[in-house]
Amino acid sequence: MSVNNTNNTIKYISLKTALPGPMAEQLMQRRNEHVPRGPFNTVATFAAKGEGALLTDVDGNTFIDFAGAIGTLNVGHCHPIVVEALKDQLERYIHPCFHVMMYEPYVALAEKLNAWTPGNHQKQTFFLNSGAEAVENAVKLARKYTGRRAIISFERGFHGRTYMAMSLTSKVKPYKDGFGPFVPDTYKMPYPYYYRAPVNMTSDEVDDTILAQCEQLFLTEVPGEDVAAIIMEPVQGEGGFVMPSARFVQGIKTLCERYGILFIADEVQTGFGRTGKHFAIEHYGVIPDLITMSKSIAAGLPISAVTGRAEIMDAANVGEIGGTFGGSPLGCVAALKVIEIIESERLAERALHIGAVVDERFRRLQQLVPQIGDVRTLGAMSAIELVQDPATKAPDKQLAQRILREAHSRGVIVMGAGLYGNVIRLLSPLVITDDQLNEGLEVLEGAILAAVAH
Template identity: 40%
Template sequence: MITYADYETYLSPALYKTTDLMIDRGAGSYIWDTSGRRYLDWVQGIAVNALGHCHPRVVEAIKAQVEKLLTASFNMVNYESTLLWAERIAELAPGELSTTFFSNGGAEATDGALKLAKAYTGRPAIIAFKGSFHGRTIAATSVTASNSKYRKGYDPLMSGIDFIPYPSASQAPAGFTPDEITDYALGQLDDLFSYIRDPGSVAAILMEPVQGEGGYVVPPTRFVKTLREICDEQGILLIFDEIQAGYGRTGKFFASENLDVVPDIMTIGKAMAGGLAASGVVSTHEIMQAWGPGRHGGTFGGNPVVASAGLAVLDEFKEAKVLDNVNAVGDHLAARLEEIKERYPIVTDARGLGLMRAIELNHVDGRPGGDLLEQVRRGCLDNGLLTLSCGVRGNGLRFATPLNTTTDLIDEGLAILEGVLTDVNEKEVN
């Protein structure tokens, strides 16, 4: 039987492996390894498989397109499926966001969004947030601050980047209320403008409307609305990274809809194509006109196979009422996580929206519980549940189930989780 260790020498160690599983197949919420063992998958390619593994509708769309054409490069020819996909995204996108540039991955979309903002404004600077994750290319790394390890050894990164605190409890003074957190974060932005960065030099503020890698943190609505007003006053574009939070994960098609704020530019990805690599930069027709022919490009973006999968995803969202399911099952998950928080002292927070939820683990003396989290992850894996951490200190457990999951599947996974939590919690409190 092939193992990862047998082939490790052929693969770069730069790609961190969270498990040594050798996976053979997947269907819906489950994956099976090559020995035939089944796992309930609550990672789903890191929120990529919005409809679960190998959704039949998506698979059939891919098969049908593969038999006709793989690619001829969208910068050379047009494909009906890609044009229809762009139209469907425009119908769903908030406000005047109606024009898409297709690419392949989240970091690529981040790079494109930064270039577009600079092209439109003629300004050099970008403001991003502590706790953010936007990708691993040089430009995306330059605006990422969810962990210093992502930036280690790559200086000098892209110039003109400033960071301010995300409006979260972990980045504000202890004990602050949501209103105080909002005022604190806005004050830090005001200080940045006063002491370091003239707002007239800022092309864009880049924000995750719900932080992903940083811990599944939902910002106060007042902060985001005020940020929108500041951007309008200063001629700064507001970019929302919807790569993980978008496409129904929070119960709205885009996370920004929960906040009633429309960005100028939006990046999308992960869940767009049912498991295939896809991303996009979405903006208004006016802003996109600043990106003249040849100012950005790519070989594989918008290829017909991915577009066909993307259309199948949107068809399933509509016909199966996936957003209704996200809200109903998300409410069930939220209630269960609140119960878990009350039951286990090491679980100190439960947060999120829809099916984008997380719990936070800490030691009883208040220290971040990254080590406790790893014990929980290992225990869950041993018992057939695949999970993933989040948070700057690695002490968050994120839930990225399929969006068409059921309450029974949620309860199945939580039964495993609670069994492990019981053991880890008992060792900690005793």
């Protein structure tokens, strides 16, 4: 059965079956029998091939990918430069383990990130496997260096699923429910959410109120002198693409400096050109003490990094940080090529263009669809927040779910987000062409209108 869209403007999406198709249905049965239900899946099918911003499944259905492996594929699926570098590396050596015999790509990538990250101070970098591991190790280093115990994160923040990272994460379901007790000496500060601020309160007033509450935390929960670090997403990813002002971020940095607290920027989702700069923290005029990175660092290979001030990074003694697979040669080689591609193809500038196109489309659609309560964009991190009523701003998770299902059935892969599950977020590869971007947005717009009319 063909369900392909007959619109003449559709050039890239090709839907030959309903979802899941027959081959995907067989794989789904095997997945349900042999894999636990815990790992979630966005689209009810299985990948066969990825290229740039396109994904084709096992039944021959081709989708425009606005999810990008949750922001992992800034340079797209199977960028040929990365693929060739990996083939070459595979023929040399796969994994001697940096702790057994060192290899040059590890050092080369550390050098590159030390130069690429914000600040002219002396830095050092080491590598791990995942964003959560990067967060865990940034916390270890902060505690080791400061000799302090407490770590502060923010409401709605997401930092991973390991126990320290999960303790720092704010959203209870599905990430924390039933998994306690959690790591002690972790605390949450409020984070500005200007769309949901009290009526008539300005952004500056929101910032001032929250910064005062942060200061109050040192009186009511933990002394500032006992806090090792504050960790912040420059844009809250899983939290719904909630974006603070530069004034607020600078206020937190000032608070850190006043009490000798380290500032950790969690750039796992926001890094590597996604927001129009190498790292999102650069939008705020703040230089962090430590930066955690993963996702788009290596075009889909599992590697993460912590980069920070050399004196902090060197606080750990020999053997106190690391891991068997951390900084694998394949991941390091891929990451070096990713940075080369971002620079040569000017993908940070491309992110600004993508964001401008998406923002304009969403804001125009917002005039027709009052359930689109807010549009938020920073570079190619774009989202709409869906509400039942624009006056009450009551979240509409059900509408968000209908939009996701409708978009997937029409050949566009998008994901949800937000504390209330009412946000649709876009994280397309930065290599997406204008034709692909516009086609995907046209189809997504149709999915939104259909879901609203449901």
